[in-house]
Amino acid sequence: MARFGRPARTRVTTMAAMNSSSPLRWLLRAGVAVLAPGAGAAAAATDVPDPMQQRVAACASCHGARGEGLPGDAKVPRLAGKPAAYLQQQLASFQSGRRHHAAMEYVVRQLSPDYLRQIAEYFAAQQVPYRRQAAPAVAAAAMQRGEQLVRHGDPSRGVPSCASCHGDTLTGVEPMMPGLAGLSYAYIDAQLDAWRTHQRVADGPGCMVVVANRMTGDDVAAVAAWLASQPPPADMHPVPAGAQREPLPGWCVPGNGGVNP
Amino acid sequence: MKRWWRRGILIFVLLGMALLGWWLFAPGCVQQMPPAQLEAEAAKLRAPALIARGEYLAAVGDCAACHTERGGQRYAGGRVLATPFGDVPAPNITPDPETGIGRWSFEDFWRALHEGKGRRGEPLYPVFSYTSFTKVTRDDALAIFAWLKSLPPVHQPDRAPRLAFPYSVRSSLLAWRALYFKPGVYRPDPARSPEWNRGAYLVQGLGHCNECHTTRNAWGGMEQDRHLAGGTIPVQDWYAPDLGTQPGGGLAGWSSQDIVDLLKTGQSARGVAFGPMADVVRNSTQHMSDVDLQAVAVYLQALPARAPAPAPATYTQAASHAQGGELYARQCAACHGKQGEGAPGVYPPLDGNSSVTAPTATNAVRSVLLGGFAPATVGNPRPYSMPPFAQQLSDDEVAAVVNYIRQSWSNRASAVWPAEVGRLRHTPVD
Numbered sequence: 001m002a003r004f005g006r007p008a009r010t011r012v013t014t015m016a017a018m019n020s021s022s023p024l025r026w027l028l029r030a031g032v033a034v035l036a037p038g039a040g041a042a043a044a045a046t047d048v049p050d051p052m053q054q055r056v057a058a059c060a061s062c063h064g065a066r067g068e069g070l071p072g073d074a075k076v077p078r079l080a081g082k083p084a085a086y087l088q089q090q091l092a093s094f095q096s097g098r099r100h101h102a103a104m105e106y107v108v109r110q111l112s113p114d115y116l117r118q119i120a121e122y123f124a125a126q127q128v129p130y131r132r133q134a135a136p137a138v139a140a141a142a143m144q145r146g147e148q149l150v151r152h153g154d155p156s157r158g159v160p161s162c163a164s165c166h167g168d169t170l171t172g173v174e175p176m177m178p179g180l181a182g183l184s185y186a187y188i189d190a191q192l193d194a195w196r197t198h199q200r201v202a203d204g205p206g207c208m209v210v211v212a213n214r215m216t217g218d219d220v221a222a223v224a225a226w227l228a229s230q231p232p233p234a235d236m237h238p239v240p241a242g243a244q245r246e247p248l249p250g251w252c253v254p255g256n257g258g259v260n261p
Numbered sequence: 262m263k264r265w266w267r268r269g270i271l272i273f274v275l276l277g278m279a280l281l282g283w284w285l286f287a288p289g290c291v292q293q294m295p296p297a298q299l300e301a302e303a304a305k306l307r308a309p310a311l312i313a314r315g316e317y318l319a320a321v322g323d324c325a326a327c328h329t330e331r332g333g334q335r336y337a338g339g340r341v342l343a344t345p346f347g348d349v350p351a352p353n354i355t356p357d358p359e360t361g362i363g364r365w366s367f368e369d370f371w372r373a374l375h376e377g378k379g380r381r382g383e384p385l386y387p388v389f390s391y392t393s394f395t396k397v398t399r400d401d402a403l404a405i406f407a408w409l410k411s412l413p414p415v416h417q418p419d420r421a422p423r424l425a426f427p428y429s430v431r432s433s434l435l436a437w438r439a440l441y442f443k444p445g446v447y448r449p450d451p452a453r454s455p456e457w458n459r460g461a462y463l464v465q466g467l468g469h470c471n472e473c474h475t476t477r478n479a480w481g482g483m484e485q486d487r488h489l490a491g492g493t494i495p496v497q498d499w500y501a502p503d504l505g506t507q508p509g510g511g512l513a514g515w516s517s518q519d520i521v522d523l524l525k526t527g528q529s530a531r532g533v534a535f536g537p538m539a540d541v542v543r544n545s546t547q548h549m550s551d552v553d554l555q556a557v558a559v560y561l562q563a564l565p566a567r568a569p570a571p572a573p574a575t576y577t578q579a580a581s582h583a584q585g586g587e588l589y590a591r592q593c594a595a596c597h598g599k600q601g602e603g604a605p606g607v608y609p610p611l612d613g614n615s616s617v618t619a620p621t622a623t624n625a626v627r628s629v630l631l632g633g634f635a636p637a638t639v640g641n642p643r644p645y646s647m648p649p650f651a652q653q654l655s656d657d658e659v660a661a662v663v664n665y666i667r668q669s670w671s672n673r674a675s676a677v678w679p680a681e682v683g684r685l686r687h688t689p690v691d
Contacts, residue, residue, distance in 0.1 A: 054645065057596075058632050061648030096332030103631070103649050106690050110527075110539045110636035115643055 052122045058107050059119070068128040074184035083238050084117075084124035085175040089203055091116045098201040100194075130236055133184040135228035138221070146226025149219060150180075159214045162223065164246040165207065170227070172238035179238060185228035192220045207252035291380055294366045302367055306407040315408025318401050321553070322394065322467045323545035324409075327351045337361075337415035342388045343496045344481065347424030349386045357414035370406045371399065376444050384434040386422065387442065387481065396447035396466030441482030453563075460560025463553060464489070468545075473501040473537065489564060493621065498688050499536045500623045502615055509567035512615050517558035524554050526640030532616050533609045533635045535628060537691070543636040578668050579676040581657070585665025588658055593666075596647065601670050607645050612670035622677035625663050626685050629654070656682040 053065065059079075064070050067079030079087060093099040094108050095116075108116070138146075148154070150170070153161035162180060166172060172179030180188070194200035195212035202208065212220070294302075305311075319325065328351045330339030338353035338361075353361040362370065365380060372378045377391035385391065397405075427433045447466050449458040464470045465488075475483045476492030491503030491511050503511025506520070515531055522529035524546035527539065534542045546554070579585070590599070596608045603610030611617050616624050632649035635641060650659065656679040663682075667674040 055643060056646060058634065058646035058648045061632070061653070098332065102690065103651060106631050107633050107646070107649065109633075110543050111634060111644075112637040112642065115637045118643065 052118070056119055056122065059123075062103070063123075064128075066126040066128050067123040068126070069131070069184075071131065074133065074186035075190060077184075077187050078130075078182060079123040080126035080128045081236055082124060082178055083172055083175055084121045086172070086178050087123055088117050088120035089176065091120060093201075093203055096203075098203055100199055130182040130232035132231060133182070133228045135185045135225055138225040142218070142222040143226050143229070145219065146222035146224075149215070149223050150226060154214075154219075157214045159211060159219075160249055162211075162227075165248060165252065167239045167244060169233055169235075169239060170230075171233065171236050173244050174238045174241050177238065179236065180227050181230065182232040182236060183227060185224045188224040188227055189220060192224070196220075204254050205252050207248075210251060292368070294368070299366060303410075306367075306403075306410050308407070311404050311407045312411045315404035315406065315411075317548070317550075318405050318467060319408050320545055320548040321463065322397075322405065322469070323541060324354070324405070326540060326544045327389075328354050334415045334417070336409065336412055337417045338419055339417060341420075344386075344388050345495050346428040346481065347422065349388045349422045349424070350420040351389070352419040353415065353417050354409055355412050355415040355417075356410045357416050360416055360418045361414060362409065363414060367403060367406050370409075371402055374402050374405075375446070377438070377442065383431050384438060386424075386431075386434065387437070390469040390472045392442055392483065393466055393469035393471055395442075395444045396462065398446055401467070437480060437482065441480070454559070456556045456559045457563055459553065460556035460558070463549075463557055464560050468557070470504065474504055489561075490567070491620070493623065494537065497537060497691055498623065498685070499627070500619055500621050501538070502619055503567065504561050505564040505567050506562050507564065507566035509569045510564065511619065512561070514613070515561075515615075517555065517562055520558040520561055521551070521554045522640075524549065524557065525551075525638070527636040527638045527644065528606075528609065528641055530605060531610075532614050535616075535633060535635070536624070539633075539636040543638060547636075547638040547640065579661070579664035581661035581664060582668065584658075585661035585663075586669075588654070588662040589665050589669075592650070592654075593662065601666065601672075611666045612672060614672075617666050618672050618674045620675075622663055622667060622674070622681070623685065625667065626659060626677060626682055627688075629659055629663060630682075630686055631690070651686060656680070656686065 053060070059067070062070070062073075062076050063079050069078035069080075070076060090099065091108055091111075092113070094101065094105050095111075097105075111119070149159060150162045153159045153164065163170060166177060166180045170179055170181040191200060191208075192212045192215070195206075195208045198209070200208075215223075325335050327340055327342060328336050328338050330337070333339050334355075336353070336355045338351050341348045341350045355361040356363040358364050369380045372382075373380075373385065373389075374391060374394045374397060377385045377387065377389065377395070379385055422429070447462045449455075450461070453461075471483060471488055473494050474489050474491060476487050476490065477483055477495060481495070489504045491501060493500050506512045506515045512520075512531075515529075519529040519531045523532070523534055524542060527534045527542045527547065549557075593611075597603055597611050598608075601610060601612035601614075603612075616628065619625070628647070630649060630651040632647040634646040635644035637644055654662070659682045660677050660679040664676045666672065667676070
């Protein structure tokens with residue numbers, strides 16, 4: 001069963017930063033006395049301009065005030081600007097045990113599907129500049145291999161190119177396909193590993209389980225290093241569903257039962 | 262040496278019991294009902310009004326919470342319940358003929374709920390709350406059965422329990438049952454109001470509040486005189502408080518409205534439901550009718566005043582009080598207020614909060630480590646949240662800030678040691 005690790009001292013300042021974020025201050029200064037006491041926070045919503053940022057303070061402490069990610073922890077992904085339906089699905093996966101992270105699982109466990117959707121939409125709508133992620137220095141040959149896999153895949157191993165699914169710009173495809181640009185080395189590496197060990201299971205066809213298991217350990221490191229070292233493109237929005245050139249392979253189409261080829 | 266002896270005798274006695282049990286239950290045959298009678302019963306069970314009432318009662322009994330695996334199909338079983346004696350998976354109670362209760366008659370079901378016995382007469386493990394459900398009336402049990410029978414059948418075989426010897430032998434339960442289980446439907450107390458009686462029936466029976474809110478002894482039994490007086494839930498290690506609202510009670514000062522608010526919305530002017538109680542509110546009590554919630558409140562309000570806690574003669578503020586105060590000002594005051602006053606309907610007060618001043622600091626420590634949201638309910642669909650501090654604060658810091666809130670304003674509770682924080686940090690959530 002998942003447990004909590006040792007405390008890392010890197011985030012002591014983030015709470016203070018978050019506490020001074022304006023909606024929170026505003027609410028407290030405005031005098032919460034106006035809020036009806038007693039039954040439920042529902043009453044609060046009537047007088048306050050619905051500060052979603054304040055409601056999701058728990059998420060902000062790990063994912064950044066507006067879901068931009070924190071410089072100190074490369075394993076915590078950015079949420080801002082990712083496709084809403086994708087974020088919502090992942091939140092549901094932390095609830096149902098398809099994805100694992102003890103602290104996150106606890107935080108979302110008693111939220112309704114409707115509230116998860118609103119939270120997902122909130123983070124999807126955030127526009128925050130991307131930060132260039134630090135990437136480990138790897139040999140030129142590995143970089144080349146990484147780029148090869150991302151752009152063209154490896155037909156000899158049955159690995160389609162990452163771009164064929166994640167979009168030519170690698171910024172994802174509406175409504176469900178997440179982007180790869182702007183992710184950190186540590187996060188990409190951890191996710192590919194999680195699919196290989198079945199710690200992360202998709203709610204739908206297991207596209208990434210297939211992809212990740214057809215790659216070697218060196219391939220995983222190579223794509224992660226290449227992706228993380230690319231400067232994020234100026235427009236990070238996921239491309240519209242119609243803009244994707246290549247159709248998904250049959251084993252990755254929802255409704256096909258997700259049978260492994 | 263002495264302990265070894267006691268163990269030896271114990272094992273001997275339990276073995277004897279096991280043999281006796283084997284002899285009693287070995288035939289283990291299912292009592293078959295004639296098909297015509299079964300069909301007549303099935304017809305009766307299809308009445309929509311009965312099914313609807315059963316759905317409500319099953320929510321009050323929170324049957325789905327245990328009988329549903331995480332991410333699994335409702336009522337199809339598979340969730341493993343951990344006890345100090347081993348793991349017991351909850352069985353499939355959808356009407357699947359092979360793997361569920363499709364072939365069960367109402368008599369079989371009644372025996373499970375009322376007597377804690379399986380279809381073959383085998384004694385069931387009391388992690389299934391039949392010690393409370395035995396108080397449920399036959400009428401209510403019939404409605405619940407009708408509801409379960411109306412569900413879509415799910416084919417999912419049950420897993421075997423994993424318990425250490427001698428607990429792995431079901432008949433070892435005979436001794437336990439003789440000591441801690443008295444079957445019997447709730448008998449109304451004519452001296453009390455109908456409302457109080459309804460509350461007592463719900464709290465002691467279907468709502469099975471005692472299963473968490475009462476201290477269990479080393480054998481997992483509940484002592485009658487400790488009912489609802491609070492206790493630590495074994496293995497899970499959450500503290501379920503004393504539910505007394507009179508002086509000395511764990512919820513001293515809570516009004517009926519506070520109790521109704523908490524059970525209906527997940528939060529009240531006095532505090533918020535978290536941990537296992539958040540599950541209870543989201544799955545069960547939020548669906549209860551206002552009349553029933555009011556009855557529960559009336560019953561809890563009438564629990565006797567408790568003996569005052571021994572005066573904290575040795576009460577001293579923890580040495581870390583100043584450090585705790587600084588941490589509080591920096592990390593907590595923005596939400597919970599400089600004086601721990603909270604923000605009504607948004608952030609719970611910490612001054613006078615029973616979760617903060619409880620006899621053990623377990624819940625306060627875990628709240629700080631885990632953070633989280635109040636449960637999302639119909640009455641509070643978009644709750645506010647608290648950041649988890651597990652990664653931001655060291656054991657010393659968590660102890661300091663928890664001691665600060667336990668010993669500031671009107672709060673006067675005992676201190677917690679950093680080592681205890683370290684232990685709780687590594688306690689799985691459930």
